[in-house]
Amino acid sequence: MDDLSNNRATSGRTEVISIKGLYKSFGENVVLDDFNMNIYEDENLVLMGKSGSGKSVLIKCVIGLMQPDKGKIEVLGKDITKLGQQEMDELRAEIGFLFQGSALYDSMTVRENLEFPLRRHRNKMNGNRTKDLVMEALENVGLAHTLDLMPAELSGGMQRRVALARALILKPKIIFYDEPTTGLDPITAKEIILLMLDVQKKYNTSSLIITHDVDCARVIANRIILLYEKTNYAEGTFTELSTSPDPKVKAFFK
């Protein structure tokens, strides 16, 4: 981690993810066609698009949950389509993923949920280290008291925060947020956004945030990409895009 932050300080805007010419279809249904995108270090990139426009497909291709049909995806300098299972798992340890519905394991306590990503990396951890990491992650989201509760006993906002803690527990370099504020009331959503920014500052991570929540995008985005008609339709800062003359772009910010 330390040498990486040194790197960051010296090298400026390095690409952490670069996607070139991505094509993905399900049978007849083409979802992504010639999609290009870069994410740089320390950047919060917001990906906006309509429901069913292929945002989740894109993010799943990047993390290796789906195989793209064509195109090149490089994450931290590695071409993920050419990685074996072992290398893929190692790369995934560098990436945090906050799923849409939190995706906490129902049958496990909060503690077990947080320990789950650590179990693959036992060689690096002993019992105390695991405990410390779990507590640290929970304290970061302000939920240390929920350690032995089941996810079903938590409110939606708390679940989202625990899920964020789980995504952060391995101190990843990149975090993917899939719709971090859907299903939450505006106040809780704002809490989550602030928490995301907090984390951002604390761990110097790059983030890819999928959302159609304009408020969220305004607060968090350094840069916004609009996914429209299967490709990267527009790119720019929040002010650039929200004042764009293109009616199709404008439609996103109504």
Place this chain on the structure above:
Amino acid sequence: MPGSFSIAANASSFFTEIGALSHFAGRFFKELFSRPFEFREFLRQCYQMGNKSLVLVAITGFILGLVFTLQSRPTLMEFGAVSWMPSMISISIVREIGPVIIALICAGRIGSSIGAELGSMKVTEQIDAMEVSGTNPFKFLVVTRIFAATLMLPILILIGDFVALVGSALVENVKGDVSFLLYFNQVFEALEFSDLLPATVKSFFFGFAIGLVGCFKGYNSNKGTAGVGKAANSAVVFTSLLLFVIDFIAVFVSDVIYG
């Protein structure tokens, strides 16, 4: 002709399902023998399936023995063959009725819960979350569950058989004057290895079928909450059907082996 078209479509979807299920089973065996084995999750599943089903199985078994004995008694009494009760009941329970009834109960209890659990995990992206966390979800969720069901079912069936015989002995003890000692003496007089062993082997297959179909339906369930309900329901229906098919094959095979 729309009628024939729908039959052809049904048949083709049925065969597709069987093919996918076989593929799923093949993947199970491949992943079962490759490291790592999720031992703690396996034990947890054994506990969930074994201990948590025990009360249900015991009650079912007890009532089964009770009712079966009460119903058979008058007929045997007509022939003056009440003394044949222990041997008749024990052979039919150990060979056939015990394993099948208890497996059906477990298909309802275990199969549906696996189907619903994995289905909802699939829908809420928990399975994806596991994969992203560097854990093979097939190993963690499917292999452990199928293996646990395969090992727990024979034990549940043995306990169920035993409780059923206790229930039967109770009836004989109250209605007739057969002591428990005499009853079980006659039970073991009547039973052969050729009754116990095929039934036990059969119950491993029952457990495997329950775990396999439950996991298959849950793991491949469609998106949405409706998919979860459908996964649980079709897991039970398909498992029950499969249990009878397995039972038929098992009886057929053991008949050939033991003449």
Place this chain on the structure above:
Amino acid sequence: MKNSNSQNLRLGIFIIAGILIFVAAVYFIGNRQHLFGNNARISSVFKSVNGLQVGNNVRYAGVNVGTVRDITIVNDTSILVDFIIEEKTMPLIKRNSVATISSDGLVGSMIINLTPGEEFSSETIRGGDTLQSISKVATADMLTTLNTTNENAALLTADLLKITAAINEGKGTLGVLIRDEQMAQDISSSMAELKKTTQGAAITVNKLNRLISQFDMENSVAGVLFKDTLPALKVKEVIVSLEKSAGEIEQMTSNLNKFSEEIINNEGVLDYVLHDSTLVEQINATLENAEAASKKLDENMQALQHNILFRGYFKRQARIKAREEAKRD
């Protein structure tokens, strides 16, 4: 993790309980089939095993002491049956014990019954011993012999009846008999027939006698079967009666023979008859004797039929006869 530990504990108890039930079931079933514990292998050779199967029980005086382990056909008349006997019962079973195969109840499976030998013996069985046996076939053989005997006896009875009837008729037409030489020759030939029959009877009686003596033979197959001496005595009695009546018939026959010879030797039969009244009396007496003798034989046959041992056999004979008659009709 306390929660997980208590789960593991309960899971452990559950699994152990299941395995215990399985092991107990295997043990109890196996114990009954004498798979465990100290056993000795004993064998016996039978002519037929009547559907005996591996796993059937072996009983000594009605108590289960072992199970059948192996059945091999040695040759066309002997089948080797190996069975296992609990070691603890071995000091109680004598070496001269006899193995028989019988059915356990009306619809039960076959069992091997061990019964103590006739003679007192202090030698007990050891592993590897071969016990004497009685097969169902031995009994069947015996019945076959009896069958021939009885056929002969039946033939004899029929002949005697015919003769007696003829003589009875002849008594009414004595005048014709006396005048007609041809008739005298007829009498002569029937006498010869009678003689033959009597000889047949004698042979039959001899056969029966042999059979009886076989019954008495020590350790003989039949001797044991009839170890209950009552039926044996009865059969003996029957045979003695048969012998006696046969003797009487023989005597009568010789009398008749003498008489007929005298008839043939004399030129005028009538003359002789007229002159000698004692002869007429003699003929009369002889005929009466013959009648009595045949009646006795009849009675004996009847007695034989009623004897419980042969009842089945005669019933079967009657059934065969009835069937033949039905076929003829």
